[in-house]
Amino acid sequence: MSDNSFEKDIEFLTANLDRYADFPKPGINFRDTFALFRNPVTYKKVIDIFTDHISKLGADVIVGLESRGFILGGAICYNLGIPFVPIRKKGKLPGKVVEFKYELEYGQDVFEIQEAAIKKGAKVVIVDDLIATGGSCMAAIELLKKVQAEVVECVVLVELTDLDWRSKVSTKTTSFIKIDSSS
Numbered sequence: 001m002s003d004n005s006f007e008k009d010i011e012f013l014t015a016n017l018d019r020y021a022d023f024p025k026p027g028i029n030f031r032d033t034f035a036l037f038r039n040p041v042t043y044k045k046v047i048d049i050f051t052d053h054i055s056k057l058g059a060d061v062i063v064g065l066e067s068r069g070f071i072l073g074g075a076i077c078y079n080l081g082i083p084f085v086p087i088r089k090k091g092k093l094p095g096k097v098v099e100f101k102y103e104l105e106y107g108q109d110v111f112e113i114q115e116a117a118i119k120k121g122a123k124v125v126i127v128d129d130l131i132a133t134g135g136s137c138m139a140a141i142e143l144l145k146k147v148q149a150e151v152v153e154c155v156v157l158v159e160l161t162d163l164d165w166r167s168k169v170s171t172k173t174t175s176f177i178k179i180d181s182s183s
């Protein structure tokens with residue numbers, strides 16, 4: 001559920017989100033959140049909405065999912081003065097990592113987190129630009145379980161409402177823009 005005070009901003013953001021048919025595969029309507037991030041006006045609105053919501057959750061750490069979760073997470077952490085920790089695709093993080101394989105709307109991948117990046121029992125909020133099948137968020141939750149962190153909430157900008165992500169993600173999830181994958 002989104003905060004009513006941001007209702008007008010959310011309508012504006014929804015209207016400015018780009019859609020590309022048949023990318024990266026036939027049949028996928030790709031929602032390009034970079035359209036919102038490259039415009040300073042819409043980017044600020046997005047970061048303000050996330051910051052306002054996450055400031056009430058008592059998070060110790062924000063975990064951002066590669067790649068667009070990084071663009072959100074860094075700015076939100078700057079506002080809140082809390083650490084940012086990345087979850088990256090396999091093979092990009094040095095040191096001891098834990099990994100989890102997952103599926104998404106147009107393929108499969110492996111996520112990793114650095115073991116030393118999160119303290120046991122830390123309260124974590126996961127951020128990403130979009131939830132579709134829920135595979136990415138589920139993989140992030142499983143990785144955070146492995147390092148014994150506590151996932152308080154997943155917060156995403158866009159939710160594809162008709163895809164069955166809830167069967168994979170039972171952790172509380174907040175989205176601000178809700179759209180049908182075929183619209």
Ligand SMILES: O=P(O)(O)OC[C@H]1O[C@H](OP(=O)(O)OP(=O)(O)O)[C@H](O)[C@@H]1O
Pocket residue numbers: 065066067068069103104105128129130131132133134135136137165
């Ligand atoms: O709910 P899901 O079905 O898992 O899909 C959502 C994920 O898919 C996209 O990222 P993508 O994996 O394309 O990675 P990228 O940001 O590195 O391009 C999107 O930014 C989410 O992270």
Ligand SMILES: Nc1ncnc2[nH]cnc12
Pocket residue numbers: 028029030031032104105106130132133
């Ligand atoms: N339809 C979509 N648009 C953008 N990112 C996605 N990740 C998974 N499905 C997606």
